[in-house]
Amino acid sequence: MSDYGSYFKALREAKSLTLREVEKQTGISNAYLSQLETGKVKQPSPLNLHKLAQLYEVPYETLMEKVGYPVPQNMEHLATREPVAAHGRLGALSDEEELELLDYLKFIRNRRR
Amino acid sequence: MSDYGSYFKALREAKSLTLREVEKQTGISNAYLSQLETGKVKQPSPLNLHKLAQLYEVPYETLMEKVGYPVPQNMEHLATREPVAAHGRLGALSDEEELELLDYLKFIRNRRR
DNA sequence: AAGCATTGCTAAATTTATCGAGCAAAGGTA
DNA sequence: TACCTTTGCTCGATAAATTTAGCAATGCTT
Numbered sequence: 001m002s003d004y005g006s007y008f009k010a011l012r013e014a015k016s017l018t019l020r021e022v023e024k025q026t027g028i029s030n031a032y033l034s035q036l037e038t039g040k041v042k043q044p045s046p047l048n049l050h051k052l053a054q055l056y057e058v059p060y061e062t063l064m065e066k067v068g069y070p071v072p073q074n075m076e077h078l079a080t081r082e083p084v085a086a087h088g089r090l091g092a093l094s095d096e097e098e099l100e101l102l103d104y105l106k107f108i109r110n111r112r113r
Numbered sequence: 114m115s116d117y118g119s120y121f122k123a124l125r126e127a128k129s130l131t132l133r134e135v136e137k138q139t140g141i142s143n144a145y146l147s148q149l150e151t152g153k154v155k156q157p158s159p160l161n162l163h164k165l166a167q168l169y170e171v172p173y174e175t176l177m178e179k180v181g182y183p184v185p186q187n188m189e190h191l192a193t194r195e196p197v198a199a200h201g202r203l204g205a206l207s208d209e210e211e212l213e214l215l216d217y218l219k220f221i222r223n224r225r226r
Numbered sequence: 227a228a229g230c231a232t233t234g235c236t237a238a239a240t241t242t243a244t245c246g247a248g249c250a251a252a253g254g255t256a
Numbered sequence: 257t258a259c260c261t262t263t264g265c266t267c268g269a270t271a272a273a274t275t276t277a278g279c280a281a282t283g284c285t286t
Contacts, residue, residue, distance in 0.1 A: 018232080018233065018234090019233070019234065019235090020232080020233075020234095028274085029274065029275055029276080030233085030234080030235090031234095031235075031236080031237095031274080031275065031276075031277090032273080032274050032275070033234095034234060034235055034236085035235085035236090035273095035274090037234090038234090038235080040236095041272085041273070041274090042272070042273085043158065043272080043273080044273075044274095045156065045273070045274085046159060046177070046182040046183060047181075047182065047183060048273095048274090050183035059185075060183060060185050060186075061185050064159070069159040069160065070159060070160060070163035070173060072172075072173055072174045072177075072184070072185055073173075131262080131263065131264085132263070132264060132265090133262080133263075133264095141244085141245095142244065142245050142246075143263085143264080143265090144244080144245065144246075144247090144264095144265075144266080144267095145243075145244050145245070146264095147263095147264060147265050147266085148243095148244090148265085148266090150264090151264090151265080154242085154243070154244090155241095155242070155243085156242080156243080157243075157244095158243070158244090161243090161244090227286100228285100228286085229284100229285085229286085230283100230284085230285085230286105231282105231283085231284080231285100232281100232282080232283075232284095233280105233281085233282075233283095234279105234280095234281090234282100235278100235279085235280090235281105236277105236278090236279080236280105237276105237277090237278090237279100238275100238276090238277090238278105239274105239275080239276080239277100240273100240274085240275075240276095241272100241273080241274080241275095242271100242272085242273075242274095243270100243271080243272075243273090244269100244270085244271080244272095245268105245269085245270080245271100246267105246268095246269085246270105247266105247267090247268090247269105248265105248266090248267090249264105249265085249266080249267100250263105250264095250265090250266105251262105251263085251264090251265105252261100252262085252263080252264105253260100253261080253262075253263100254259100254260085254261080254262095255258100255259080255260080255261100256257100256258090256259080256260100
């Protein structure tokens with residue numbers, strides 16, 4: 001199976017923590033932690049990864065990458081990536097669309113007044 | 114239950130895509146997509162979120178935040194509303210305005226067809 | 227040595243993610 | 257009108273995440 005289990009175990013041992021101590025700090029059952037460390041878990045939830053990242057003091061993204069989740073781009077990428085307009089629910093807009101929406105937005109805002 | 118379903122639905126409709134078209138582009142079953150959009154799914158996998166983010170042209174982090182996953186620290190400000198405000202000429206939008214514009218955008222794009 | 231707590235682990239149960247099949251409503255087309 | 261397709265959705269099945277309970281080995285204390 002997946003083989004990042006030993007990695008998590010190493011992180012825990014580096015802090016000299018016991019499975020049950022980690023359970024207390026994170027709320028994740030020691031049973032599950034054990035399975036995680038012995039390669040019996042494929043994709044732990046991002047929330048649990050985050051908790052472990054905090055406790056073990058490693059970057060959340062590092063753990064996400066370890067378990068095979070897509071990792072968010074770094075800032076440079078985002079900054080360069082096509083239109084900043086590609087945010088929110090509107091998504092990427094062509095110039096014409098943006099102008100038309102701008103017009104409609106004015107209408108919306110003046111509607112009731 | 115969680116209620117980000119309508120958000121995904123809005124994203125899909127903004128692109129005038131059908132559930133089965135999204136299925137073809139992402140490999141995610143239309144059955145699951147439907148459940149996702151009708152609030153019957155709690156935590157879709159990061160991988161699926163990533164696929165949808167690509168198709169819908171929204172940041173992966175935004176979707177992660179929507180479904181309640183922790184978002185990497187250095188990305189938080191980008192994942193929230195701010196970018197929408199950075200929407201060139203449109204400026205900052207309220208939720209209601211954004212939804213209404215989304216709806217209008219859909220209309221614009223379907224006008225001819 | 228006996229008794230007790232700690233530690234890592236597994237087994238079974240529960241919950242959720244995800245898919246395949248198939249159904250009913252809506253649209254078009256002959 | 258009858259037929260075929262498309263579309264969103266539900267149902268039932270399978271797999272994986274995560275928990276609770278409990279067990280064996282080790283360690284500590286008397």
